[in-house]
Amino acid sequence: MRMQPGMPQHVGPPGYPQAGYPQQPVSMDLNPHAPIPGRIVVAGLSKQFKAVRAVDNLSFTVEPGTVTGFLGPNGAGKTTTLRMLLGLMTATTGVATIGGQFYANLPNPIRIVGASLEASSFHLARTGRNHLRILAAAAGLPERRCDEVIDMVGITPAAKRKVKTYSMGMKQRLALATAMLGDPHVLILDEPTNGLDPEGIRWIRHFLRALASQGRTVLVSSHMLAEVSQTVDDVVIIAQGRSVRQGKVAELIGQAHSYVRVRTTQVEQLMTLLGEKAQMRRTAANELCIDNMPSTEVGKIAYGNGLEVEELTTVQSDLEEVFLQLTHGGAGIR
């Protein structure tokens, strides 16, 4: 079967670790430190660089089968956290484990955890395919697997070209291919949407959702909530190394101010029909915003009374605004 770009599937040789991997959400477990396969646990993690406390007593968990957004402005400590989780940096305090184990103790880790940290960490004079071949050789994976992941992320035509000829989007895809090389059931991606056009962001959203629906754990960092808000189930938001908010992205959206906007030539009639209960603002001669009614109800009243409605929309007042408030206006450069 030929891989369709954008549809991650299990394509590794038989015996890959995902065999028998739980596909449903894991059963209720009250101990957050229990070693559940694919669960990421960060507990009391800190990192002190000379003058900067890049990560400050950070704790969170990521459940298998979900996509978790790890958000914060530039310099908030996301990359540092991921580097500690992946055994590349030593933590000043605290621990970070994957499936109850330290990354560095995993046998042949890229078959269990796929990670990409910076889209630019390629030798520019090497071809994309050679970059993958080098890692496949070290992990004992067949060379065929390189072509599979290249195909999976849709960069086959550029595979034998030097990375220096790649656009940012192609580098991001190559980074994703790198992470997928071992067909891992945990994916850790640092700013995979950075530098992507809307089409690229949409593509990666589908890619990550497909991975999660296969029961895999996905942790994806971003400094733009808007870029991942439609992709993630959960969010962990940090600012200046500290957690400022964790929970379902749906709750965050709920917290965001949302209202219904109606465009009609019959604004006055609509205002009368909606009555006194409605909190509304007339924002233009032919535009009305209603803050406390769902669009279905507004629509029922308007259409039921034969009003001519040009537009009826629920406006998701900036999720980004909520994000900025939580992260103190994005003052992240330290």
Added chain:
Amino acid sequence: MIALLRSENLKIFTTKVWWAMLLGLSGYVVLALLVNGGITLSDADNSDPSFTESAHAANLYTSGQYFGILFAALLGALLSTNEYRHQTLTSTFLTTPNRGKVMSAKLLMALMWGAIYALFATSLSLPVGMGVLSAADYGSYLDDSGVVKAIALNVLAYGVWSVIGFGFGSMFRSQAGAIVLIIVAYFATSMILQLLLVILANATDHPGLIEVYYYLPNGATTVMTSAGEQLNTLGELDINQPDWYVGMIVLLGYGAIAATIGTYLTMSRDIG
């Protein structure tokens, strides 16, 4: 470990550094052969007391060593600093978190590639050297154990120098920094320090001071690869050149120290 060696070898073969350096080396070896050939031909009557016939042979067959080992050291430094320069060490250590294992594979590669450079240089100097020797009416000396040993140890020398360069690169990480440092240190120890030792020895009337040079990386290499006979170019001074195996032990010692420090630092440092 085999997998890691294959991976490291691929890293070398998928960029151009190895053959660009090899090209530079071959140019220099040709130059050295011209000079050394001239020395031997002008001494066809073997009147120079500091050069025995076998010393002529060993000198020719190891032509280009003076800069060759510097090339090997620079290659080693490039192999280690490339991973920092292009930030590929992140994916290397993500794939193999056992850093000690990665470093062992890299050190073996550095040793091997240094030796490959030497074999390449030898493949040029062997036929040319034989031609020059026969033109000067000397024997080829390829049945002389001292000469054969010099050729073999010359290969080892390139390998160890590549390891030394690798160790330096791992210590300093910055590619430009490591290269400049190696070149400066190389000429400082091989020329300036040697000169200072001679001046000091003359001033204090302690000719033995010059022997300190044989315990520096460069002097040790010379000691290890000279063909048994003493290669004393300092005229009247009474100097004792140590035996070849002393040079070998000293050079291996430098290689081990550089490899150990580089590996230790790499194992404990933060990547990123």
